[in-house]
Structure formats: structure tokens, C-alpha cells
Amino acid sequence: MTPPKPHRVLLDRVSGYADEAAAYMRRRRAARRPFARLYYAGGRAEDHATDSAAAGELFVAAGRLIEVAGRRPKS
Amino acid sequence: MADDGMAAQVSPGAARGALAYLTEMSPDLRGAAILGRDGEVLAGSGEPGRWRDDAAALFEIADRAGDEPVEQVHIGTEQGEVFALRHAGLAAVAVTERFALASLTFFDMRTMLRDLAGETSQPTFVGPEHVESPQREDGDFE
Numbered sequence: 001m002t003p004p005k006p007h008r009v010l011l012d013r014v015s016g017y018a019d020e021a022a023a024y025m026r027r028r029r030a031a032r033r034p035f036a037r038l039y040y041a042g043g044r045a046e047d048h049a050t051d052s053a054a055a056g057e058l059f060v061a062a063g064r065l066i067e068v069a070g071r072r073p074k075s
Numbered sequence: 076m077a078d079d080g081m082a083a084q085v086s087p088g089a090a091r092g093a094l095a096y097l098t099e100m101s102p103d104l105r106g107a108a109i110l111g112r113d114g115e116v117l118a119g120s121g122e123p124g125r126w127r128d129d130a131a132a133l134f135e136i137a138d139r140a141g142d143e144p145v146e147q148v149h150i151g152t153e154q155g156e157v158f159a160l161r162h163a164g165l166a167a168v169a170v171t172e173r174f175a176l177a178s179l180t181f182f183d184m185r186t187m188l189r190d191l192a193g194e195t196s197q198p199t200f201v202g203p204e205h206v207e208s209p210q211r212e213d214g215d216f217e
Binding site: 059 | 106139146148153174
């Protein structure tokens with residue numbers, strides 16, 4: 001069995017790094033996506049699509065509360 | 076504020092102490108408030124009056140979004156996360172940094188409200204005889 005050509009090793013390594021970076025960006029995008037979840041008695045939960053009217057209103061209301069809370073006071 | 080539970084009689088001092096303790100325990104917490112059945116602010120960081128109106132608006136929108144009154148609300152935005160919870164006629168609203176542990180935050184908030192409602196035999200958040208210990212006095216709560 002012949003060893004892989006040197007340029008192949010380099011290409012594999014570079015494409016490996018690129019794959020890692022792409023996966024990181026995908027995870028980051030998913031994690032930063034806004035969400036609105038409502039929970040009801042009995043444990044039922046409802047996830048509202050971010051482009052729905054209800055979610056839009058919830059984001060606005062949440063934004064006001066975030067503004068009220070401000071930054072965490074320094075201890 | 077819709078909640079089937081009986082409204083607990085909670086003194087503002089006990090609510091302030093519980094909220095200060097919650098803040099002390101939660102490094103991700105930016106601000107929070109405890110509200111009574113009529114939406115009045117029992118304790119809150121910053122400007123209590125603003126918590127009242129904005130929390131009421133959040134619960135009102137959340138109730139309208141479904142076919143029954145909501146029990147918990149969790150909203151995440153790029154600016155932070157909002158947690159709201161109703162229990163025993165009381166309500167708690169908290170704003171945290173992004174990526175706070177949701178289950179832990181809700182657990183602490185629920186425990187706090189249960190303590191204030193007198194449902195627990197060994198309260199975590201409310202001191203004996205509702206005395207505010209010096210450690211729980213944050214000074215930032217109205």
C-alpha cells in the first residue's frame with residue numbers, strides 16, 4: 001500500500017478545517033435563532049414559529065422586559 | 076393575571092428577600108420581579124412600575140397565543156432571554172443572559188414562588204419569619 005501523496009494530506013487537512021468551521025457556523029446560527037416557547041398546565045409545550053404573528057408580539061414584549069432589566073448590576 | 080391557584084399573602088419584605096437570594100444564586104440573571112395576583116410588583120429590580128406593565132403585556136399576549144392560560148413563557152432573543160412563570164396566584168419574571176440554563180432557571184423561579192406561597196416545609200428562598208438576612212439584602216431591589 002502506497003502512502004498518500006503529500007498534497008493530498010494537505011488538502012484533506014484543509015477541507016477538514018473547513019468542515020469544522022462550517023459546522024461551527026451552523027451550530028452558532030441555530031443557537032442564536034430567536035424562539036418563543038409557551039408551556040401549559042400538564043406539561044404541554046408549544047413552540048411558535050419565529051415568523052408567526054404571535055411570536056412577533058412575544059418578541060416585542062420580551063424586548064421591553066429585557067430593556068427594563070438592563071444590564072446585570074456589578075457586584 | 077390568570078392562574079387557578081389561590082393568591083398567597085406575601086409581604087413585600089419576603090418577596091424582596093427571595094428575589095435578592097435568587098439574584099445571588101443565578102450568575103446569568105440580569106433582573107427579575109415578583110408580582111401578585113393583580114399584577115402589582117411585590118419586588119423588582121430597577122423600576123418596579125415598568126415590570127408591572129410589561130409583564131402583564133407578556134402574559135396577555137402569551138394567553139392569547141394559545142387556547143388556554145399559559146403557565147410558563149420562555150423567549151430567547153439575541154439580546155437576552157425572558158422567563159415568566161405563574162404559580163399559586165403569584166408570577167415571577169426574569170431576564171437572563173443568552174444561553175442560561177432554562178430548566179434550572181424555571182426550577183429556581185418555581186421554588187421561589189412555592190416558598191413565598193408557603194407550600195414548602197423547608198423554604199429555600201424565604202428566611203425564617205420572613206426576616207431578611209443581611210446576605211440577602213442586595214440594595215438594588217425596591
